[in-house]
Amino acid sequence: MNAPLPMKVASEVKQAAGQAYEAVSRASNEVAGRLAQQLASNTTGEVLFSRADRGRYATDASIYQVVPTGVFIPRTTGDVKLALDICRDLKVPIVARGGGTSQCGQTVGAGLVIDHSKHVRNILHVDAANRTAQVEPGIVLDHLNAALKKLGLWYPVDVSTSAQATLGGMAGNNSCGSRSIAYGNMVHNVLGIEAWSADGQLLDFGRFEHSTGPARAIGERVQAMAALLAPEIDSRWPKVLRRVAGYNLDIFRNQNEKPYTADGSVNLAHLLVGSEGTLALTKSLTLQLAPLPTHKVLGVVNFPTFYKAMDSAQHIVKMGGPSLTAVELVDRTMIDLSLQNPAFAPIVRGAVIGQPDAVLLVEFSGDDKPALVRKVDELVELMGELGLPGSVVRMVDAEPQRKLWDVRKAGLNIMMSLKGDGKPVSFIEDCAVPLEHLAEYTDALTQVFRKHGSKGTWYAHASVGTLHVRPILDMRTDGAPKMRAIAEEASALVRKYKGAYSGEHGDGLCRGEWIEWQFGPKINEAFAQIKQLFDPQQLFAPNRIINPPRMDDTRLMRFPPRYKVIPLKTALDWQPWDVQNDPATERTSAPGTGGDPAHGFAKAVEMCNNNGHCRKFDAGTMCPSYRVTRDEQHLTRGRANTLRLALSGQLGSDGLASEEVAQAMDLCVSCKGCKRDCPTGVDMAKMKIEFLHHYKAKHGYTLKDRLIARLPDYAAHASGFAWLLNLRNRVPLLASLGEKLLGFSARRSLPEWQGTHFFNTPHKTATRDEVLAAAKPVVLFVDTFNGFFESANAQAALKVLQAAGYTVHIAQKLQADGKHLCCGRTYLSSGMVDEARAKAREVVDSLLPFARKGIAVVGLEPSCLLTLRDEMLSIGLGTDAQAVADAALLFEEFLAREAKAGHLEALKAKLRPLDRQVLLHGHCHQKAFAVVSPIIDVLQLVPGMQCELVESSCCGMAGSFGYEASHHDVSMQMAELSLLPAVRAKPGAIVVADGTSCRHQIHDGAQREAIHAAVLLAGQL
């Protein structure tokens, strides 16, 4: 650290910051080359300077976009230090980054973005006895807590983004969780930070009284400032728990409702908490852990009016005592949205009484369950005293509580999925006001929204007076001026009620300019001096916190008024996204009226709001390629951003056909995990089809592409040469040749052709007319894979259906041409949409009469059958396609439905017991369509069935993906994430997997033969 410099006044510091920023912007082209070269030759990290990489790191979960000079992914903390030295020499600013989930633009900026989340994420030390842990900044909160669980400990700053947020990012933003009333914010739970100052010195920030050297010198300077500004601090500083703006100058003069340290000492690490990467680069953090509470109970209080809910929060908090851990708001809009969701409706119905205008989820936690239950009794009494007897629903058991918390989170996601250019925008979403003013504040702000023709849905942390609300604004039209107008009125309210304007998500670009407003010029100048002490060269995130730009500077926005989409004729129907919405009512216009030059495709892509939910590793499918690579490029968010950049011309004139887009799409296995798991429903599998259509139109199809796509067309002929074609699996030389010439991995066997297959074997099945007239009719749709390669599955399904008493017809073309009916999946996967449409048309023509009569069309291969319910509706086949989709069911869906209706008694009587355990792997598309549970239901028809579901993401084979030599390794890594270890762990179990490629992957990776559920059932007959 340099010897402390004479203090500059704030204006000088501002000027210096401005100059550094401008200089880099101007010189970035020249400097970028040298920066990239030095990083590449001196560090072991990844150096990403391509247009697409920089574009992917130009945004976070805010409305802003600033393209950085480059991106650096350090492999070690040593790399971070080297990058810092290089940047200092070249005068390139640094923007530190974790998960990039900041809502206010903290992680966007000119300079070098350093992404700590991929590698710099080790747990360095855990001291269970003293309940502390030392971690690297890139570790994700959920991952840390998973490791701590076995010790009965957790890190209790439970942000909603716990599956993505890194500890470095959480410290950067002074993040706060739902349970902050009990545990406080980040600042209350950080014990120490090791960080590099701008000159490259590693400083240890901890208890002031123990600190030495440059850290102590900084502390003393800040202490002197705090002393000098004592009256100013006392009068200007918000006296609430949730204040995260500016720097924590009040460590020396506590203003927070909850002192930063339990013993009143000063901790210099707290200066860095909330500094948003503007003061130093964090190398490690020492955290205060907490014991995991043994029990939780919940009281759900129903309110007739929103105002009453807000007014009651203060009384609930007063009554709550130390065991109160959360008071969370869910308003009428969210209740309604949740009730529209079939999965959530029963849970919500169990929590509401009548039609409340709002509910508060009041949670008590601790080790003594009876005592917690008594607290709920007290809550009931309190509500009676407040004039609301009988308003509390008690939830004492863990499971219903968990489900209700899930609904609270999902409700927000549904809100964010509003289609059209108007979006709920965060900029006043976390103002904190003292609880006694909460009702008046929310009421007044609602009026402000109304005045500006918008509305907001309220949710979150009533316990601490921080309610989230995002008015709907269209940033491409009048969003920016409206944003400022609303911000000004909101700030006046915050001042009136003596609150904090920035109460949870940080300052970033949208609240930076309000820091001086909040604290006044003198404290703001002290902040500038703190910045100067740490970072005299303005190396760390210049123009943030100090000298920030205007919040409504549209040059810094992702969707400025000048934003343009390149006109595009799409292959698929994206019209449902091509809409606009009314911000006051949230009603959307008719499909196709949104004015999108890409006919809705651009708007579908823009549904990604960068919240980063796809960066997750827990249950669910999304996103397998990210899970193995941890690369932003191979993440749903990264792909959506790449597509957005391409569609808006920010990747050059090739648009969708550019190599950058191809690279981002390359590892997308089209698992549809995002279609289900992404809060805004970004459906990358469908987008990949659209992309491939355009890309291949320009670059052409390879022989491999054609062989894969046209498989259904030549399968019948090829099966006549089964023995010859299967030689490829027996003669290594042929496999090698196949890899060289075609690109199929020699390390894999290919599916075995069958000379005698389902389609050339006679079956006793019904004709079209017979099935149409039958009492128990069903149509079996046999796909290419189960027809030509694994016909035993189709035979098994036929056997089961007939044993259950159904009249079965095998779906055939209306005009027989020697070929089978095909859903078009292989064509779609290759981007050949026109050919897929022709196939699908045949399917619709053939199956429509059955569908119209309500006869189920049952399929075995999830990716084929579910094509009928998904893509077939987007290729311009009209309402007939919808009718067929409505009739299309997977084999188990059909049987589960029939069993429920009492139609399978005969089958049940025939099934013999099974005394082996069954391990079930759901195909990704089954997961995406939430149709895994019918498989379990149907397997349970077998007496003695013990079925365990593998918590797996995609198997990694994904159609032809895993067979391709270029994808073999990634494919195996995906399988090794959870599926193959789970299979190996149960050597005696029968493995059930309905997907043909899943079975192949299990065979290749675990040398075990998985079977289709139909085969298992048929085997028990």
Ligand SMILES: Cc1cc2nc3c(=O)[nH]c(=O)nc-3n(C[C@H](O)[C@H](O)[C@H](O)COP(=O)(O)OP(=O)(O)OC[C@H]3O[C@@H](n4cnc5c(N)ncnc54)[C@H](O)[C@@H]3O)c2cc1C
């Ligand atoms: C849907 C949604 C819900 C959210 N819910 C919450 C919530 O409940 N509570 C809450 O507090 N926030 C919430 N947030 C905001 C955000 O998720 C949190 O602030 C989170 O802690 C940020 O973590 P991150 O790893 O994504 O950090 P990033 O966004 O990557 O970075 C955050 C800040 O930390 C700095 N930083 C990162 N690493 C370092 C380092 N090594 N050295 C120095 N500075 C560093 C960055 O420069 C930046 O200023 C939410 C956001 C979204 C999108």
Ligand code: SF4
């Ligand atoms: S793809 Fe979906 S989950 Fe991922 S960042 Fe975008 S909106 Fe969020």
Ligand code: SF4
């Ligand atoms: S389809 Fe699957 S692999 Fe592709 S982006 Fe979505 S979750 Fe990731």
